[in-house]
Amino acid sequence: MVRRRVSHVPTNVITGFLGVGKSTAVRNLLARAPGGERWAVLVNEFGEVAVDGAALGSGEGEAVIRELPGGCMCCTMGAPLEVTLARLLREARPDRLLIEPTGVGHPARVLDTLRGDSLGEALDVRATVCLVDPRRLAEDRVMASEVFRDQVELADVLVANKIDVCEPADLERFREWAHAHFPPKARVELVRDGRIDPAWLDVGVHPGRRALFPDAHDHHHDRGETPVAEPEPGRPVRQENSGQGLTACGWRFHPGDCFDQDHVAEVLRSCAPGARVKGVFHCDNGWFLFDRADGALSVRAASWRTDSRVECIADEHTPPHWDAVEAALQGARLAPAKG
Template identity: 50%
Template sequence: MAVPCNVITGALGVGKSTAIRYLLQHHRPRGERWAVLVNELGAIPVDHAALSVDDNVVVADLPGGCLCCTLGAPFDQTVERLLRQERPDRLLIEPTGLGHPARVLETLREGRSAKAVDLKATITLVDPRQWRSGELADHPAWWDQIELADVLIANKADLAPSGDLAAFMGWAADLFPPKSRVEITRDGQLNPSWLDEPCDSGRSPLFPDAHASTDGGQLREPEPVTEGVWRACGRGLGQRSVGWVFAAATVFDRQRLLRTLGELRPAQRLKGVFRTGRDWLLVNGDRDGIRAETCTWRADSRLEVIGNADAEALEAALLACRREKGRV
């Protein structure tokens, strides 16, 4: 039987991973096994830590670049492997927020696993403030994330001025071809029924050649910088990234860590998981600030930053957040 599959798109920091985590924690039917395939821009995957909520969730990472531009064959192969080995009841795919969804959908329709996938609604999250400000207007991939959406969602509605939200909803209602649904939510709280809306294969990208000028990027393997610490830098899709991995024994001072990350500018997006005493914290940061919650990850501490952060200064600040050995 073909496995229901959704592609969940949206710009950096709009709340895609938060929405998927919400679905996994609150709306996955009892006993079902779900798979999530995540495409992260940088070389240090963090979403695996964020989304591995229990043993019935399988997370696969494809770091670096766009799923279809630089990772075309690995993407197709990974989908095939997930379906064959894990036999999930549903597959969720999260491309990088800077990526173009057109060929992802094309691969799912025509690739090696086309017959094994029941392609459902493409869901796109939009921050109404970004839409109203026009800050993403020069990004063809963002426009096509909207154009190819079956379900279009205004997320972070609690943070958007009422005028921005109303203007976006009015504009979205007039889109052609019309969306199956245009919805409003906050904190990525998706209604699970939206997943089963149909996928309209007749939707076409406005910028089909946007891939031609896409910078596939360069990633470096993590390199040791001091005992128990590794760093990896990269660039791709017009952005720079830097990430760190810290040995599992490393313990961070929670308050000092959150203060350090909260002062990080400029950075478009940061994600991390850190051991802070007996708890491990999942940390997300964007223009709306730093948010932290406990998580089940226990393998190591790690951080990925997208933007023009001063890597050397941030590294020094992170190292200064470590607790002395023996203190937990």
């Protein structure tokens, strides 16, 4: 049987700073995909230990999830990204493709690659959606970030997320700021819990959107050698990465390791102050996703059933004591059952 060639797959890039809720938004979009459609997701993570794929899980209908960990998608342009996308399109044959770059990734090169000669026929690049936490518009560090400014500049749809925890002044600041952009955004929306309307993915794309700082993300990732060993019971594999002013450390645990849910939650609330933390753990009462952003930890059931893993991302100038974090995580591990 001859399979038809994959072509003109509707494709959307979902951008936003670390911790703004991109993965939650993608998960909500997958849950609201039209019946009978098969969607695919390519998610990129800054750290070496991929957690977002586990967070999205395998329970999102017919969605196919692929990960590109270990840096920024915009730093793996060219053959690696094109090969990954080509394989994903060939295997999944999706009705729509969602791409979630890391929160510190510059979207310009991602969009250029998607619209380039190698992928131009396969993909129909539609609206780029940028999520923003309105509270962070008051932070000089965020507003001065060239990557953040271009995430916003290149967006067709600008979405204020987490409005349930914002003050009225935060939302008013967002509205004034959002409507001041030129070319104007196709849509400016306010949501909570990443509840993006799938219809926004198909709004018109303005050809005049240009990056203000196309070279803002020129940097070197200090990744080191990725360990080839697999974790053993009670002995996790630890992987580190740094770049763009950030440092990341992640752990993968043996599939047989089991944890106390409350103890894990306490560790992730208190460890690595200021860090962005996301992990999925096999606990004595099930599998759970732990997600800490802006100092608040959320916990929900996860469909992931492979291994326990966690990633912490922090400012490289004030890195946590990773050995202490690892010891705390090990302390949350339950003693193996005796045969």
